[in-house]
Amino acid sequence: MASSPSGFSPRGRFSCSLLTRSLFTRLWRWWHVLLLLILVLGFSTSNFVPRRFRFRVFKSSRPVGGPHPPAINLPNDLWTGRANEVRKAFAHAYRGYQAQAFPYDELRPVSGERVNNFHGWGVSMYDALDTMWLMGLEDMFYDTVEDVAGQTFSMSSGEHAHFFEVVIRYLGGLLSAYALSEDPRLLKLADLLGENLLPAFNTPSGFPLRGVNTRTGETNGEEATCLAEVLSNQMEFKYLAHLTGKSKYYAATEKPMAAFYGSENIMHGGLFATMWNVTTGKPNQTEFTAGGCADSAYEYFLKQWLMTGQKEPRMRDLYVRSANAIIENLLYVGPRRQLLYATDIVHGGPTHRMQHLTCFLPALLALGVHTPALQLSDAERKRHTWAAEGLANMCWAVYHDTASGLGPDKILVEPWSVPERGRWAARLEEWEQAGAPWVPPGVADLERETVPQARGYDAPVDQYLLRPEAVETFYIMWRTTGDVKWRERGWAVFQALETSTRTKYGYTTVRYLDDPKYKPFKSDDQPSWFLAETLKYLFLLFTEEDLVPLDKWVFNTEAHPLPVFQWTQREIEEYKIHVS
Numbered sequence: 001m002a003s004s005p006s007g008f009s010p011r012g013r014f015s016c017s018l019l020t021r022s023l024f025t026r027l028w029r030w031w032h033v034l035l036l037l038i039l040v041l042g043f044s045t046s047n048f049v050p051r052r053f054r055f056r057v058f059k060s061s062r063p064v065g066g067p068h069p070p071a072i073n074l075p076n077d078l079w080t081g082r083a084n085e086v087r088k089a090f091a092h093a094y095r096g097y098q099a100q101a102f103p104y105d106e107l108r109p110v111s112g113e114r115v116n117n118f119h120g121w122g123v124s125m126y127d128a129l130d131t132m133w134l135m136g137l138e139d140m141f142y143d144t145v146e147d148v149a150g151q152t153f154s155m156s157s158g159e160h161a162h163f164f165e166v167v168i169r170y171l172g173g174l175l176s177a178y179a180l181s182e183d184p185r186l187l188k189l190a191d192l193l194g195e196n197l198l199p200a201f202n203t204p205s206g207f208p209l210r211g212v213n214t215r216t217g218e219t220n221g222e223e224a225t226c227l228a229e230v231l232s233n234q235m236e237f238k239y240l241a242h243l244t245g246k247s248k249y250y251a252a253t254e255k256p257m258a259a260f261y262g263s264e265n266i267m268h269g270g271l272f273a274t275m276w277n278v279t280t281g282k283p284n285q286t287e288f289t290a291g292g293c294a295d296s297a298y299e300y301f302l303k304q305w306l307m308t309g310q311k312e313p314r315m316r317d318l319y320v321r322s323a324n325a326i327i328e329n330l331l332y333v334g335p336r337r338q339l340l341y342a343t344d345i346v347h348g349g350p351t352h353r354m355q356h357l358t359c360f361l362p363a364l365l366a367l368g369v370h371t372p373a374l375q376l377s378d379a380e381r382k383r384h385t386w387a388a389e390g391l392a393n394m395c396w397a398v399y400h401d402t403a404s405g406l407g408p409d410k411i412l413v414e415p416w417s418v419p420e421r422g423r424w425a426a427r428l429e430e431w432e433q434a435g436a437p438w439v440p441p442g443v444a445d446l447e448r449e450t451v452p453q454a455r456g457y458d459a460p461v462d463q464y465l466l467r468p469e470a471v472e473t474f475y476i477m478w479r480t481t482g483d484v485k486w487r488e489r490g491w492a493v494f495q496a497l498e499t500s501t502r503t504k505y506g507y508t509t510v511r512y513l514d515d516p517k518y519k520p521f522k523s524d525d526q527p528s529w530f531l532a533e534t535l536k537y538l539f540l541l542f543t544e545e546d547l548v549p550l551d552k553w554v555f556n557t558e559a560h561p562l563p564v565f566q567w568t569q570r571e572i573e574e575y576k577i578h579v580s
């Protein structure tokens with residue numbers, strides 16, 4: 001078998017020199033070694049070989065945008081143990097979905113029923129994929145890839161997919177899972193979904209319509225649309241354009257941005273209105289918020305700039321200008337406990353409401369401060385840092401105050417008798433003029449207040465929807481400041497989740513958070529964002545290893561990390577990208 005074909009000569013069929021010929025002969029003697037090498041290489045990479053038997057010849061060194069090895073071997077210390085508790089919670093929630101609800105969209109975790117509320121393509125799977133990968137649940141990940149691989153994203157005539165939700169959950173989930181695993185099936189699905197969603201952008205302004213039929217391309221939603229629905233698809237479609245080389249994705253998602261680069265649509269000291277006319281691309285009214293309907297638009301100004309390698313100065317300017325405007329106009333501090341909050345402007349004045357959703361804002365501001373290339377001035381850096389700290393403390397206080405340890409979906413802060421007195425920017429100026437004594441107003445840690453009347457706010461929407469924004473903020477604060485209090489707070493929230501929201505099949509949204517005698521009422525919903533966001537941020541908060549470094553990955557608004565990349569020269573020219 002191992003006899004060496006030493007007499008072998010290439011018989012002059014190849015017109016090669018003596019030197020190459022002798023090299024060839026010498027190589028030929030090692031044919032069994034070569035054969036083995038080819039087999040090993042083939043085995044290690046082939047998709048036809050079951051994963052368990054595949055060799056891992058090349059260990060990736062985690063290049064930006066490259067595959068991310070799953071976190072399998074966690075050492076056993078305090079925080080790692082806590083990370084592991086979160087992983088167990090995730091497995092419980094996902095297995096419950098699989099057993100009771102697959103292939104529907106979401107699980108009803110109390111009754112064990114199931115529901116299709118996002119077009120019946122199984123949104124929980126798409127939202128959960130990258131969390132599985134990061135948690136090192138590799139078999140669960142690949143089983144789920146098998147489960148989604150045949151999806152065609154079809155729907156009956158007359159139905160419409162919710163463009164915004166489908167982009168941030170399904171498309172964001174696929175792209176992130178692809179970026180982490182590089183499984184080509186995920187990119188194929190993302191491309192198919194991207195194509196099916198494109199007709200939504202067919203408006204005179206380029207603003208996407210609310211609804212699109214993913215089979216026929218027919219659209220609906222000509223009425224006014226949310227700022228966030230116009231500006232929360234750029235990360236996903238730009239990354240998709242980069243992966244597929246299709247300029248139409250870039251062109252479609254960049255067109256609506258044109259209405260925001262200039263100054264013509266700026267109102268109220270640098271803010272953008274919440275509602276817009278899809279035909280004209282002009283503001284439809286004069287209300288302002290950093291909460292629902294606007295939130296992720298401001299988020300995507302910074303995150304688009306970060307994801308595409310910090311090369312587009314007008315995007316940077318857009319973020320800095322709007323973040324300054326939010327701080328100047330939407331932040332208020334209450335008379336009791338110096339509660340710092342971000343509110344809405346309606347009819348020209350503050351409502352003093354704050355949504356749980358708005359707790360994404362401290363994370364965003366902290367991420368900006370953490371990015372040197374943003375080039376904030378000293379004064380801006382101070383304000384952004386204080387605002388992040390004060391708002392994050394507030395987002396913790398509303399959890400800490402309640403009997404259940406879970407924060408309400410909306411609060412109404414008790415204002416000053418002259419409401420304008422509470423505007424934080426004005427209070428800061430006063431404080432500076434007084435020689436900046438002690439810490440700035442609204443920034444310090446808050447003591448727990450169990451007496452509702454003494455809290456300084458009411459909770460008109462007394463429910464917790466398993467939302468992620470508070471723990472998202474704790475995670476980013478931990479990563480950017482290194483202060484362990486954010487981890488401790490996240491752990492307290494996780495324990496409250498275990499106590500009050502866990503069910504036989506999963507985890508549920510709850511209401512009545514503040515009854516000292518009874519646990520909250522279980523409402524029987526397990527939104528897919530709990531798998532995509534809440535448990536992911538908690539897990540990342542506790543893992544010692546920085547699995548998703550903030551300078552290499554950017555979370556979309558559904559917590560799906562997308563890799564930082566640089567546009568190629570060809571893309572810059574063909575897509576007409578405004579780089580500096």
Ligand SMILES: *[C@@H]1O[C@H](CO)[C@@H](O)[C@H](O)[C@H]1NC(C)=O
Binds near residue numbers: 277
């Ligand atoms: C949008 O603007 C167009 C043109 O001014 C107008 O005809 C249409 O009624 C507006 N749509 C809404 C929803 O306001």
Ligand SMILES: *[C@@H]1O[C@H](CO)[C@@H](O)[C@H](O)[C@H]1NC(C)=O
Binds near residue numbers: 223224277284
């Ligand atoms: C805003 O849109 C609503 C319908 O969505 C329409 O009735 C109203 O006239 C619009 N307002 C402006 C100022 O365009």
